[in-house]
Amino acid sequence: MTALVFDNTPLSHFARAGALPVLEAITSGFRCVAPAEVIQELISGVSKHPALAAAVSLPWIEIAELTYAGEIVAFARYKAELGGGIERNNGEAAVLAWTSVHGGTAIIDERAGTRAARRDHIAVHGTLWLITNALRDGKMSDTQAGRMVDQLAATDMALPTDGAGFLAWAYEENLLP
Numbered sequence: 001m002t003a004l005v006f007d008n009t010p011l012s013h014f015a016r017a018g019a020l021p022v023l024e025a026i027t028s029g030f031r032c033v034a035p036a037e038v039i040q041e042l043i044s045g046v047s048k049h050p051a052l053a054a055a056v057s058l059p060w061i062e063i064a065e066l067t068y069a070g071e072i073v074a075f076a077r078y079k080a081e082l083g084g085g086i087e088r089n090n091g092e093a094a095v096l097a098w099t100s101v102h103g104g105t106a107i108i109d110e111r112a113g114t115r116a117a118r119r120d121h122i123a124v125h126g127t128l129w130l131i132t133n134a135l136r137d138g139k140m141s142d143t144q145a146g147r148m149v150d151q152l153a154a155t156d157m158a159l160p161t162d163g164a165g166f167l168a169w170a171y172e173e174n175l176l177p
Helices: 008-016 020-026 036-045 050-055 069-082 090-102 111-119 127-136 142-153 166-172
Strands: 003-006 031-035 061-064 105-107 123-125
Touching: 003 008, 003 090, 008 020, 008 036, 008 050, 008 127, 020 127, 031 036, 031 090, 036 050, 036 061, 036 090, 069 090, 069 111, 090 105, 090 111, 105 127, 111 123, 127 142, 127 166, 142 166
Parallel strands: 003 031, 003 105, 031 061, 105 123
Antiparallel strands: none
């Protein structure tokens, strides 16, 4: 079973949109993983966005601790590259580290992490890819997909399109046949 390894951004915005059940439904059939660093970022954000508490202990997401030497070395390398001091980019670095060692697909929306993943031949996609997959797999209708994009945008998620333009965007990006 392919692992989807989540960074903070998709979990955070689905939680803020009140749509974690939707995320669970559209990722069914995948092994869902979040490094402990991502969970810590969610916990740190609860005071600003209380809805994030719902994403901290989801039974369908496996929390992965980076404990093996290869994971720790990869984390240190990605953390040094992504920067951000002690607090920033730990989740992204952990997602890249875990995925580089164990495989799967990193679910990252930020450019720097995506570039690093592609450079290192790590499969990487963003949140809209999840919605496109759900649409292609019949887990969402066109209308539901567009509505979900708008719900995420309403949480101040930076997206390249709105719900009305989602299908056109997905075709332009070759995410739909």
